[in-house]
Amino acid sequence: MPYKYKGVSLFTGAGGMDVGFEKAGIQVVWANEIDKDACATFKENHRESFLREGDISHYINELNDLKNIDILFGGPPCQGFSVAGKMDPEDIRSQLIWTFIEAIERLKPQVFVMENVKALGTLEKWKDVRESILKRTSSMGYTCFPFLLNSSHYGVPQKRERVFFIGFLEKKIEYEKMMLRLKQLMEKPTSIRETLAPLGPANTERNPLTCTAKITLASNPIMRKSPYAGMIFNGMGRPLDIDHYANTLPASMGGNKTPIVDEELLYGNAINDWVVEYHSALLNGKIDSKFQQVPNRLRRITIKEAALLQTFPEDYVFKGSKSAIYRQIGNAVPCKLAEIVAKLVISELENEPIIRNQNIDVGQVTFEDFLLI
Missing domain, CATH: 3.40.50.150 (Vaccinia Virus protein VP39)
Incomplete structure (x- = not known):
């Protein structure tokens, strides 16, 4: 130009x-x-x-x-x-x-x-x-x-x-x-859904899987009114409300401080939000077998997704290790x-x-x- x-x-x-x-x-x-x-x-x-x-x-x-x-x-x-x-x-x-x-x-x-x-x-x-x-x-x-x-x-x-x-x-x-x-x-x-959905699911050509940090349930959850706040999972990576916008992405992403997304809500046909349901169960003290472990549909956001949430062009090329790229x-x-x-x-x-x-x-x-x- x-x-x-x-x-x-x-x-x-x-x-x-x-x-x-x-x-x-x-x-x-x-x-x-x-x-x-x-x-x-x-x-x-x-x-x-x-x-x-x-x-x-x-x-x-x-x-x-x-x-x-x-x-x-x-x-x-x-x-x-x-x-x-x-x-x-x-x-x-x-x-x-x-x-x-x-x-x-x-x-x-x-x-x-x-x-x-x-x-x-x-x-x-x-x-x-x-x-x-x-x-x-x-x-x-x-x-x-x-x-x-x-x-x-x-x-x-x-x-x-x-x-x-x-x-x-x-x-x-x-x-x-x-x-x-x-x-x-x-x-x-734009919402998270509008921003990320065009990439397609993680581990596909346009959206390579990058952060593999495991997501587990917090043994001592810190509760907030919103299911997308507090600390109900391990680490500082909180779940994202895909129909709204994200909180500030930290430079410490790459491990368990990387935000969490529900793959089925974002790219699949899920009609229920597991995070919302789990948060409600915690508040009501009704933890049944459905909430004994984190389902596979929850994962950390990829490098491509983090970059789009920062409004980098999709074809922007990042260099360095995985942690170095998330930090950038x-x-x-x-x-x-x-x-x-x-x-x-x-x-x-x-x-x-x-x-x-x-x-x-x-x-x-x-x-x-x-x-x-």
């Missing part, structure tokens, strides 16, 4: 953001990633992009030689800020956001987009960090706003909440106007969400008029409906 803008991608991973930005019309001319498996994946799928493999500190001086870069984007490692981690401000991974800020200073792009976990955008613990990001980028001439977006509001079959720091160089940006653009771009997510998928920004963000910044750059989405009355949608404060 013809590209209108030039972009630089940092902390690139497997290239989820790159897929979305390229679809929006941004040519990735220079990228950097340290993980060797993710690098192999990126090079396989983005053959026209120049990739520097290794620690960004070894190559950051090269950014001084890149001219006329329109957009810098990327997601510095987030484990230091994540509520799923130790939330250690001294974690070396936390410091990489400042490397991204340094890259902004060297490149001086028209726009930058820095993605990270929800906690960085919401928790009081990280207030000083947020304020430092805004202060430093403002001193460089940027107007920057943090946006907290839920991918399921933008057509992604997965609830994934992320903060995006978006800054424009020497351009007056109206926050309310950007909010309206985001509302206009909202889209109902779980670490990625959903491609479709990245495309939405790219379209947002391009529409602002080009001062496009705001066109109301026919399916959404923006006058009735509040800021909190899509920006998770």
Whole structure:
């Protein structure tokens, strides 16, 4: 496709953001990633992009030689800020956001987009960090706003909440106007069933069986109101409600933390949901012979299925071991969400008029409906 803008991608991973930005019309001319498996994946799928493999500190001086870069984007490692981690401000991974800020200073792009976990955008613990990001980028001439977006509001079959720091160089940006653009771009997510069913059953040509981690009943179930929450099976992999969207896919997939799907509900002719029935039996204390073990119809999602739930193209090729591939998928920004963000910044750059989405009355949608404060 013809590209209108030039972009630089940092902390690139497997290239989820790159897929979305390229679809929006941004040519990735220079990228950097340290993980060797993710690098192999990126090079396989983005053959026209120049990739520097290794620690960004070894190559950051090269950014001084890149001219006329329109957009810098990327997601510095987030484990230091994540509520799923130790939330250690001294974690070396936390410091990489400042490397991204340094890259902004060297490149001086028209726009930058820095993605990270929800906690960085919401928790009081990280207030000083947020304020430092805004202060430093403002001193460089940027107007920057943090946006907290839920991918399921933008057509992604997965609830994934992320903060995006978006800054424009020497351009007056109206926050309310950007909010309206985001509302206009909202889209109902496809269901898990709609997303995965075209692949066909696991262990077939389009859907190779990958995760073989056994599913067993939890000896001490942790119950929740929903059968798709809590912990009624071994491990952290919860069952998916195939007629809705998934919860956030973790980078720790590949073993018993991989989500569970009911093959017969998804691809067969089953009319009953075994997970719902088992959950009900647990609540009522009526565990009969039907619920003594997990039926074969329940299995972990495959690599292909995980990638589609992250909105990677079906023909996207992943490199590395099974665990490395699941990690790349779980670490990625959903491609479709990245495309939405790219379209947002391009529409602002080009001062496009705001066109109301026919399916959404923006006058009735509040800021909190899509920006998770």
